[in-house]
Amino acid sequence: xxxxxxxxxxxxxxxxxxxxxxxxxxxxxxxxxxxxxxxxxxxxxxxxxxxxxxxxxxxxxxxxxxxxxxxxxxxxxxxxxxxxxxxxxxxxxxxxxxxxxxxxxxxxxxxxxxxxxxxxxxxxxxxxxxxxxxxxxxxxxxxxxxxxxxxxxxxxxxxxxxxxxxxxxxxxxxxxxxxxxxxxxxxxxxxxxxxxxxxxxxxxxxxxxxxxxxxxxxxxxxxxxxxxxxxxxxxxxxxxxxxxxxxxxxxxxxxxxxxxxxxxxxxxxxxxxxxxxxxxxxxxxxxxxxxxxxxxxxxxxxxxxxxx
Numbered sequence: 001x002x003x004x005x006x007x008x009x010x011x012x013x014x015x016x017x018x019x020x021x022x023x024x025x026x027x028x029x030x031x032x033x034x035x036x037x038x039x040x041x042x043x044x045x046x047x048x049x050x051x052x053x054x055x056x057x058x059x060x061x062x063x064x065x066x067x068x069x070x071x072x073x074x075x076x077x078x079x080x081x082x083x084x085x086x087x088x089x090x091x092x093x094x095x096x097x098x099x100x101x102x103x104x105x106x107x108x109x110x111x112x113x114x115x116x117x118x119x120x121x122x123x124x125x126x127x128x129x130x131x132x133x134x135x136x137x138x139x140x141x142x143x144x145x146x147x148x149x150x151x152x153x154x155x156x157x158x159x160x161x162x163x164x165x166x167x168x169x170x171x172x173x174x175x176x177x178x179x180x181x182x183x184x185x186x187x188x189x190x191x192x193x194x195x196x197x198x199x200x201x202x203x204x205x206x207x208x209x210x211x212x213x214x215x216x217x218x219x220x221x222x223x224x225x226x227x228x229x230x231x232x233x234x235x236x237x238x239x240x241x242x243x244x245x246x247x248x249x250x251x252x253x254x255x256x257x258x259x260x261x262x263x264x265x266x267x268x269x270x271x272x273x274x275x276x277x278x279x280x281x282x283x284x285x286x287x288x289x290x291x292x293x294x295x296x297x298x299x300x301x302x303x304x305x306x307x308x
Contacts, residue, residue, distance in 0.1 A: 058283070060077075060079075061276055061279060061280050061283070062081065062085070062280060063078055063079065063080065063081050063082070064077075064078070064272070064273055064276040065085055065088050065089070065273060065276050065277040065280050066081045066082040066083065066084055066085035066088070067082040067084060067273055068082075068084060068273055069269075069270075069271035069272050069273040069274065071273075072272045072273045072276070073272060084273070085277075088273055088274055088277040089277055089281070091274055091277075092263060092274050092277040092278045092281065093281070095263060095274070096250065096254075096259040096260075096262060096263055096278075097254075097259070098256075098259060098278070098281060100253070100254075101254050101255060101256045101258070101259035102256060102281075102285070104170060104253055104254065104255050104256075105238055105255040105256040105257075105282075106285070107170060108170055108173050108174055108237060108244075108255055109234050109237040109238045110234070111174050112174060112177045112178070112233060112234075112237040113230045113231075113233045113234040113237060114230070115174075115177075115178040115179065116177070116178065116179055116180050116183045116229070116230075116233045117183070117226050117229050117230045117233070119178060119179040119183075119184075120179060120180065120183030120184045120186065120187045120229060121187050121218065121219070121222050121226060122214065123142075123179070123184045123187070123188070124183075124184055124185075124186070124187025124188035124189075124190070124191050124222075125187070125188075125191055125195075125214065125218050125222075127139050127142075127184070127188040128187075128188045128191040128192045128195065129191065129192075129195060129197060129200055139185075139188070142181045142184050142185065143181060143185055145181045146181045146182060146185075150242070150243070151242075154243070154246060157176055157243075158246060158247070161247060166247075167247065168247070168248055168249050168252035168253060169252075169253060170248075170253055172247040172248070173240075173243065173244050173247055173248065173255070176243070177237065177240075180233065183229050183233065186225065186229055187222065187225060187226075187229065190222060190225040191218070191221070191222060191225075194221050194222070194225070195217075195218065195221045195222070199217050199221075200213060200217060203216070203217050231289070231290070234289065235286060238256070238282075238285075238286060239257065240255075240257065241257040241258070241261075244257060244258050245257070245258050245261060250262045256278075256281075256282045257282070259278070260275070260278045260279065260282065263275055263278040
């Protein structure tokens with residue numbers, strides 16, 4: 001039988017045989033890839049500092065809401081909670097119809113978030129995966145609208161809602177915000193990378209129509225980005241003040257920000273403790289929403305950050 005000749009020099013063959021497994025090419029990288037790296041003391045110090053800077057304004061809001069207006073504006077400012085939190089909460093709730101404002105804001109923010117997520121996902125899918133004439137130009141026009149200040153559209157938008165008889169009604173705030181150019185661009189960028197064209201083509205070969213493809217293919221893939229976009233739009237609609245202050249009145253159907261504009265006003269003075277109490281009331285629902293959707297938001301932000 002023919003023997004296979006070993007042409008490796010004896011010295012080199014001995015070195016390869018005696019070399020440890022960790023020193024072989026590629027071995028060290030594969031071992032370190034699955035190793036967990038623990039954070040050092042400096043990392044914890046930075047995280048604690050960042051958490052303190054982020055949470056201190058909320059803490060001081062609670063502190064200010066538990067004192068009188070005179071004590072809040074004194075120097076040095078109070079750093080410990082007082083004993084007037086319940087009284088300020090009751091006064092702020094009753095001075096303006098805070099309950100109605102909360103309901104109106106929840107309705108407006110929810111409708112705006114749902115419509116923006118729905119329409120932005122559909123438009124993003126069309127710009128990302130559907131070939132049609134003028135797609136690049138239309139996407140450029142959508143992105144270009146983001147550079148237009150919203151103040152320029154106030155006068156024509158006000159004329160439209162007054163002609164339709166929608167002044168001081170919630171639809172005057174909801175309908176102009178049904179879709180956003182940022183949402184369309186955001187979903188398009190996500191679906192370009194996250195949705196393989198092979199999935200869409202396979203669904204079409206199986207006889208699925210467009211609505212079924214969107215429901216069973218596009219929406220499941222886009223769910224993390226939809227959660228992130230919904231949270232961003234909900235917070236923006238919740239905190240929106242400029243247009244609701246023009247289209248709504250405090251005595252009609254105000255949102256929270258419109259109601260807070262008239263909070264704490266007295267005899268030529270403003271009770272800052274009551275104003276900050278109202279701000280605290282308007283912040284608590286956002287914290288609850290983030291507590292329930294935080295996992296999906298973080299997952300959507302980090303989706304696609306690690307590639308296999």
